[in-house]
Amino acid sequence: MGAHITPPLSTATGYGVIIGVGFLFAFGMILTTFVLKRYNYELQTSEMFSTAGRTVKSGLVSAAVVSSWTWAATLLQSSSVAYNYGISGPFWYASGATVQIILFATLAIELKRRAPNAHTFLEVIRARYGAVTHCVYIVFGLMTNILVTAMLLTGGSAVVHALTGVPTAAACFLLPVGVVVYTMFGGIKATFLTDYVHTVVILVVLLTFAFTAYATSVHLGSPSKVYDLLVEAAEKHPVAGNAEGSYLTMRSKEGAIFFVINIVGNFGTVFCDNGYYNKAIAAHPVHALPGYVAGGLSWFAIPFLAATTMGLAALALEGNPVFPTYPDRLDPSDVSAGLVLPAAAVALLGSGGAAAALILVFMAVTSASSSELIAVSTLFTYDIYQTYIKPTASGRTLIYTSHCAVVVYAIVMAGFSTGLYYVGISMGYLYLLMGVIISSAVLPAALTLLWTKQNWWAATLTPPLGLCVSLLAWLITAKKKSGALTVETTGANDPMLAGNVVALLSPLIFIPVLTFAFGADNYNWESMKEIKKGDDHDLALAAHFDLEMVPGSQEESAAEDEAEQALLLKAAKTARWLTVFLTLALLVLWPMPMYGSGYVFSKKFFTGWVSIGILWMFCSAFCVGLYPLFEGRHTMARTFSAIFADVTGKGRRKPTMSEGEMFEEMDTTTPTEKQTNHGVNKR
Numbered sequence: 111m112g113a114h115i116t117p118p119l120s121t122a123t124g125y126g127v128i129i130g131v132g133f134l135f136a137f138g139m140i141l142t143t144f145v146l147k148r149y150n151y152e153l154q155t156s157e158m159f160s161t162a163g164r165t166v167k168s169g170l171v172s173a174a175v176v177s178s179w180t181w182a183a184t185l186l187q188s189s190s191v192a193y194n195y196g197i198s199g200p201f202w203y204a205s206g207a208t209v210q211i212i213l214f215a216t217l218a219i220e221l222k223r224r225a226p227n228a229h230t231f232l233e234v235i236r237a238r239y240g241a242v243t244h245c246v247y248i249v250f251g252l253m254t255n256i257l258v259t260a261m262l263l264t265g266g267s268a269v270v271h272a273l274t275g276v277p278t279a280a281a282c283f284l285l286p287v288g289v290v291v292y293t294m295f296g297g298i299k300a301t302f303l304t305d306y307v308h309t310v311v312i313l314v315v316l317l318t319f320a321f322t323a324y325a326t327s328v329h330l331g332s333p334s335k336v337y338d339l340l341v342e343a344a345e346k347h348p349v350a351g352n353a354e355g356s357y358l359t360m361r362s363k364e365g366a367i368f369f370v371i372n373i374v375g376n377f378g379t380v381f382c383d384n385g386y387y388n389k390a391i392a393a394h395p396v397h398a399l400p401g402y403v404a405g406g407l408s409w410f411a412i413p414f415l416a417a418t419t420m421g422l423a424a425l426a427l428e429g430n431p432v433f434p435t436y437p438d439r440l441d442p443s444d445v446s447a448g449l450v451l452p453a454a455a456v457a458l459l460g461s462g463g464a465a466a467a468l469i470l471v472f473m474a475v476t477s478a479s480s481s482e483l484i485a486v487s488t489l490f491t492y493d494i495y496q497t498y499i500k501p502t503a504s505g506r507t508l509i510y511t512s513h514c515a516v517v518v519y520a521i522v523m524a525g526f527s528t529g530l531y532y533v534g535i536s537m538g539y540l541y542l543l544m545g546v547i548i549s550s551a552v553l554p555a556a557l558t559l560l561w562t563k564q565n566w567w568a569a570t571l572t573p574p575l576g577l578c579v580s581l582l583a584w585l586i587t588a589k590k591k592s593g594a595l596t597v598e599t600t601g602a603n604d605p606m607l608a609g610n611v612v613a614l615l616s617p618l619i620f621i622p623v624l625t626f627a628f629g630a631d632n633y634n635w636e637s638m639k640e641i642k643k644g645d646d647h648d649l650a651l652a653a654h655f656d657l658e659m660v661p662g663s664q665e666e667s668a669a670e671d672e673a674e675q676a677l678l679l680k681a682a683k684t685a686r687w688l689t690v691f692l693t694l695a696l697l698v699l700w701p702m703p704m705y706g707s708g709y710v711f712s713k714k715f716f717t718g719w720v721s722i723g724i725l726w727m728f729c730s731a732f733c734v735g736l737y738p739l740f741e742g743r744h745t746m747a748r749t750f751s752a753i754f755a756d757v758t759g760k761g762r763r764k765p766t767m768s769e770g771e772m773f774e775e776m777d778t779t780t781p782t783e784k785q786t787n788h789g790v791n792k793r
């Protein structure tokens with residue numbers, strides 16, 4: 111047993127941050143949406159709300175990928191595994207969740223090639239397999255969104271409660287309020303822009319923590335001091351399953367089990383989360399691949415450096431009176447809830463550290479939540495409402511439905527997360543569980559875009575069959591190992607490992623058996639190409655906008671369409687070898703020799719390891735902090751000069767660009783609308 115943290119900040123500060131900063135972002139987004147509409151002709155049509163006109167460039171795509179993939183767990187769970195398993199934990203977390211983003215780039219390109227007008231991935235499933243399969247993937251998509259949102263709220267509320275004393279239930283309900291407002295006003299473009307701001311704040315806070323721990327802190331202040339304290343910590347409480355019981359080795363049995371669970375779960379949360387397909391859809395065709403690859407590689411530094419700093423700082427400072435639970439260790443339930451990072455922040459920087467940790471977690475929770483809200487609202491609007499309830503819905507009705515979905519989902523998830531808290535299910539538990547629940551849909555979903563032969567039976571039955579066997583594997587292993595099924599026994603590493611592995615790999619049996627038993631498909635990709643865009647003429651008319659001037663709404667010639675397909679084909683080829691190489695490097699070439707040799711880090715090696723983490727973070731800051739500004743410089747300059755002309759009374763300039771200039775400026779090249787589809791996907 112250990113001790114709990116006494117809140118270092120006042121409850122008023124907690125409410126101030128959750129409500130005040132939330133509304134600050136909401137206000138910023140309302141202003142931005144106004145500016146985009148007034149000066150950039152970005153009318154909030156249903157197409158703009160859900161696809162940003164398919165015009166987003168790679169820098170902003172990378173920032174959005176980093177931001178929506180930076181969950182509360184990315185900072186908190188990674189620090190917990192560093193605290194539990196030592197130096198290997200941050201690596202297992204970071205590499206075990208980076209490869210999926212990089213591999214997803216391949217799928218993103220295929221999606222843009224095969225279904226250029228799609229709004230959601232589920233629409234693509236329906237175009238190929240019809241309504242029943244569509245419903246199966248809606249359920250798996252929603253389960254993914256629910257799991258991720260629940261992790262965000264349980265992790266975020268635990269930190270808010272531990273640092274400020276705000277009741278957990280209040281935090282669960284208040285954290286999403288600001289996000290709901292700005293997501294409703296701005297749609298997916300809002301998430302791209304606020305994601306950018308959130309990401310920059312997260313990078314700055316993490317670099318501050320790293321420099322404090324490894325350069326300026328009076329209690330730590332250098333890698334050498336941290337190293338000595340980690341050696342001392344291993345003498346006091348050696349780690350079972352680690353080489354020499356050390357915190358300074360990649361040979362960690364429990365760490366490696368976590369690695370496998372992490373890989374499986376994150377396949378599920380990328381490949382089944384509509385949010386990642388939405389970002390690929392919103393990206394300009396040429397920018398999707400670089401956006402995802404740079405986003406994935408930039409993201410690696412976040413959990414790697416966060417946990418290498420905060421998880422190890424917690425271990426190093428536990429024996430120091432500055433540690434909030436001194437002289438006890440942190441209670442294991444708090445470790446699972448994700449409180450290692452806030453404890454280390456308090457130990458390193460006192461109440462300033464607590465405030466920084468609060469802002470950091472708030473940013474991670476809100477930016478990832480907005481991505482989940484958009485994912486659920488587009489899923490509900492297009493895949494449920496428009497497809498099954500009102501196929502003739504106008505653009506205005508679709509927008510209204512999206513807004514309602516955002517509000518209802520946020521309220522339901524706040525209630526659900528509060529319930530999880532009261533039954534003792536923490537963010538750490540959900541993180542290990544997510545793969546068991548959703549990962550059986552990963553392979554059939556990917557093969558929908560990659561394999562012409564996968565038939566209806568395999569696509570439809572594999573996810574539920576996989577879920578049944580993964581649940582059985584998980585619960586039977588827990589029962590066999592511990593004799594009882596409780597939150598504690600089902601949350602242990604071994605049952606979670608069994609459930610996760612069965613979820614991801616059982617489709618390797620189900621898919622070929624069902625495909626060849628019932629007759630393989632010979633799909634020609636045509637029905638995916640026939641998905642059409644939404645009809646936003648009513649909105650454009652009401653706002654006195656020429657729809658042709660709205661980014662992404664221009665008709666494209668057959669020659670432009672062909673040129674775009676050629677670029678996408680080239681990107682698809684690059685994506686295949688690049689993603690295979692990077693995956694092998696991150697999962698095998700880098701970690702496996704270090705695991706196999708059982709090497710215990712020397713002081714020099716540890717210093718080099720930490721330096722790589724800091725350097726990588728600087729590269730990430732360039733990619734997702736500076737590069738999007740450079741890429742958007744023309745648009746920003748034009749917008750600011752239009753604002754200046756407007757406020758100084760020189761009149762509001764109407765955009766006078768020719769269509770050619772518009773394409774160049776805003777990279778708006780969207781596919782020509784094809785002929786009508788067979789009813790169901792008619793937009």
Ligand SMILES: NC(N)=O
Nearest residue numbers: 179181183184207
């Ligand atoms: N996004 C994750 N797995 O931190």
